[in-house]
Amino acid sequence: MKAMKKSSLIITIILIFCVLLLSFTWSHFQSSLDALDLPDTSTAESYDRHYVLIPDTENSILWQAIFESADQEAAKNSAYLELLSQDAGSSYTKADYLRILIASQVDGIILKPDGTDEVRELISEAVSDGIPVVTVLEDDSDSDRISYVGLNSYQLADTYTELSLSCLDGADGEIMILLDSESVNPIQSLAAAQLTRYIEQEKADEQDVTVSLYYLESSTDFDYEEGIRELFINRSPLPDVLICMDEVLTECAYQALIDYNEVGSTDIIGFYYSDQILEAIEKGIIPATLAVDTKEVGSYCIDALNEYHTLDHTSSYYSVDLSLITQNNVADYLADNVEEEE
Numbered sequence: 001m002k003a004m005k006k007s008s009l010i011i012t013i014i015l016i017f018c019v020l021l022l023s024f025t026w027s028h029f030q031s032s033l034d035a036l037d038l039p040d041t042s043t044a045e046s047y048d049r050h051y052v053l054i055p056d057t058e059n060s061i062l063w064q065a066i067f068e069s070a071d072q073e074a075a076k077n078s079a080y081l082e083l084l085s086q087d088a089g090s091s092y093t094k095a096d097y098l099r100i101l102i103a104s105q106v107d108g109i110i111l112k113p114d115g116t117d118e119v120r121e122l123i124s125e126a127v128s129d130g131i132p133v134v135t136v137l138e139d140d141s142d143s144d145r146i147s148y149v150g151l152n153s154y155q156l157a158d159t160y161t162e163l164s165l166s167c168l169d170g171a172d173g174e175i176m177i178l179l180d181s182e183s184v185n186p187i188q189s190l191a192a193a194q195l196t197r198y199i200e201q202e203k204a205d206e207q208d209v210t211v212s213l214y215y216l217e218s219s220t221d222f223d224y225e226e227g228i229r230e231l232f233i234n235r236s237p238l239p240d241v242l243i244c245m246d247e248v249l250t251e252c253a254y255q256a257l258i259d260y261n262e263v264g265s266t267d268i269i270g271f272y273y274s275d276q277i278l279e280a281i282e283k284g285i286i287p288a289t290l291a292v293d294t295k296e297v298g299s300y301c302i303d304a305l306n307e308y309h310t311l312d313h314t315s316s317y318y319s320v321d322l323s324l325i326t327q328n329n330v331a332d333y334l335a336d337n338v339e340e341e342e
Contacts, residue, residue: 069298
């Protein structure tokens with residue numbers, strides 16, 4: 001009898017512990033939802049679906065342009081697109097946001113994957129739960145994402161090769177690729193590897209060209225700045241060509257070029273553009289930058305989600321156009337920026 005009472009007491013204690021643990025877990029999850037400040041979609045009766053875009057850098061001109069295009073396309077199709085706000089002091093990771101969005105049962109997610117197993121598994125979990133995920137600008141083909149919207153890595157490598165060798169103009173030299181070590185993904189790594197091969201194939205027979213990779217540890221734009229400043233301080237001479245596969249990296253490299261009075265010492269080939277980058281091209285300080293068609297990126301992301309909801313399938317790859325901005329056409333982009341501001 002005493003043994004039975006003792007056994008019942010142990011079971012009761014275990015049950016109480018489980019209830020308390022579940023209560024704590026639910027409370028923590030609810031506080032996470034509150035911290036994200038997700039909108040109450042029950043009041044958005046005019047929308048049939050709720051999509052969420054997780055930007056790589058919320059205040060980036062590139063991501064803002066992608067969101068604006070996607071938002072317009074979503075509105076045409078009775079969908080509400082939310083740009084996930086990421087507070088500067090927030091400790092949430094991309095994986096954390098994915099978990100919360102999966103639990104919230106949104107109707108679709110758009111994001112640039114970070115190449116980690118955790119995010120890859122969560123993308124697959126979302127899709128298995130009926131939430132289609134579109135990867136943008138960089139892909140993770142090993143996940144179950146429904147579609148990738150972005151650049152062709154071969155086209156990217158080919159364009160960078162042509163520009164880099166043009167900067168060297170037949171001379172020997174070093175071409176350095178700047179990469180964020182925290183977000184090196186298959187498309188970046190593949191483009192870098194292809195770039196190395198293309199340069200070896202396309203350089204002149206007697207030309208000695210080396211390609212090096214420079215990884216930057218970064219969780220904030222400030223880390224980017226510090227990493228590039230260290231490069232400018234510790235490397236003498238600087239590489240002949242710096243390839244930046246990111247808008248923020250391009251701006252940081254250009255600023256370091258000015259701060260350390262190294263204009264003319266190295267050529268920067270950038271990615272995307274801002275007023276600062278366009279002005280640098282106009283002055284001849286930056287030879288060129290690559291521009292992705294953000295209108296296509298945004299609209300294709302929404303097209304992929306809508307088509308998947310309607311037909312239960314969609315194209316696995318949407319290729320977007322790549323433009324080259326040089327002194328020959330930079331005036332057109334500067335004029336467009338002025339018109340948008342007005």
